[in-house]
């Protein structure tokens with residue numbers, strides 16, 4: 024479903040034509056814009072809900088193909104869980120408080136970055152480890168001169184310590200195939216259970232909490248064993264060696280680029296409350312400036328997280344399988360904390376490094392502003408699972424105290440240079456209420472069910488994608504739905 028070069032070329036040319044139409048629309052008064060919208064016929068309109076990367080990419084592709092699209096967004100900005108804070112720091116520094124990394128395999132993201140002239144630069148890899156109160160260098164761990172203080176580990180690596188305890192299931196995948204009943208049965212067990220069954224000591228489960236479970240924003244007892252075994256049956260499971268990139272200048276440029284091209288087709292500050300549909304038409308009931316309005320169309324794309332979709336009234340309701348998956352889809356907890364320091368002390372000679380893996384409640388702490396001019400710099404943290412939940416119960420002041428203390432433990436001189444900081448806890452965000460989706464125990468078929476259209480309603484969003492929990496997955500889902508609609512109409 025990826026776009027060919029030729030398609031991109033055609034899109035760019037037709038965009039120029041559309042941009043002039045959009046700018047002439049923008050010059051009209053709000054009244055005349057709404058009368059134009061009313062004038063465009065309801066029986067042709069596609070209503071896309073949610074201007075995250077899923078909804079944006081879907082609306083963009085439909086718009087480029089000449090469909091009548093309207094994109095409704097609850098916030099006053101595009102991007103959803105892609106969120107770059109630009110006003111919170113001095114010297115024009117910025118920080119990613121939502122999605123950050125573009126992996127080398129994230130082809131959908133990279134393709135649109137190309138289209139919009141955005142550059143992806145490599146990020147820094149881990150160079151330090153701070154666990155159980157001690158500092159280690161990643162080089163020391165990888166060369167085997169430093170041994171992590173966890174029982175049952177193997178020398179030479181940080182991630183993937185669980186593999187030796189699940190080898191018999193990895194072999195089973197190789198012998199019987201990923202879709203065999205024996206392998207699929209692993210979905211009924213949690214990561215914690217299967218590790219215990221494989222003889223892993225508690226320390227290995229603890230370490231998994233800080234490695235992969237932190238990436239998934241969850242805990243080993245809530246994660247399906249099936250996906251851990253499948254991930255390790257491939258050669259590409261996430262590790263300290265994964266090469267990650269970031270969009271130079273900030274990830275928000277990608278959603279903004281889509282939004283710019285969609286122009287007035289996006290309606291901000293409109294929150295979907297209920298959806299009424301039959302086989303011929305759809306009415307989306309929306310709150311705008313505290314007042315209820317209705318938007319009618321022929322098709323609808325719900326590109327909002329399942330954590331929000333479960334709060335929307337649907338009449339006459341979806342199938343029981345879909346409703347069940349929407350209600351139960353597992354999500355994690357995540358908080359990011361950005362701290363501005365006057366000086367980049369993490370570059371000093373005696374420093375543990377710039378990107379540190381920890382078992383503190385901050386989990387990952389790293390120099391974010393690597394490609395931004397100093398002398399000031401930003402340390403960013405990625406806190407997830409139970410620690411994010413715990414910090415989420417604290418007020419901003421207390422969260423920041425915990426963060427400063429963890430940084431002091433790692434870089435004792437850090438308090439001298441601290442200036443200010445800010446947190447973003449996604450589970451308290453009214454339009455996300457969660458981190459991102461994960462494969463929960465017993466949730467094997469959920470993703471396919473969540474992705475399947477029901478009557479005139481189509482579903483996009485990272486939770487519907489094979490590349491879930493990523494910007495790449497969000498875009499992949501948007502493209503999938505745009506193709507579904509092109510075929511259907």
Ligand SMILES: Cc1cc2nc3c(=O)[nH]c(=O)nc-3n(C[C@H](O)[C@H](O)[C@H](O)COP(=O)(O)OP(=O)(O)OC[C@H]3O[C@@H](n4cnc5c(N)ncnc54)[C@H](O)[C@@H]3O)c2cc1C
Nearest residue numbers: 073075076077097103104122123124295484485493494497
């Ligand atoms: C802290 C954090 C770190 C992450 N790190 C990475 C990373 O490093 N790399 C990566 O690739 N991905 C990362 N992700 C995941 C990535 O951000 C998401 O997978 C992706 O952005 C989801 O896009 P989406 O369009 O599916 O959903 P969203 O971005 O959530 O978009 C949904 C949109 O719907 C809107 N909406 C919600 N309710 C309503 C309503 N009732 N009416 C109208 N609109 C509504 C929301 O405001 C939002 O704009 C991270 C996410 C978080 C939170």
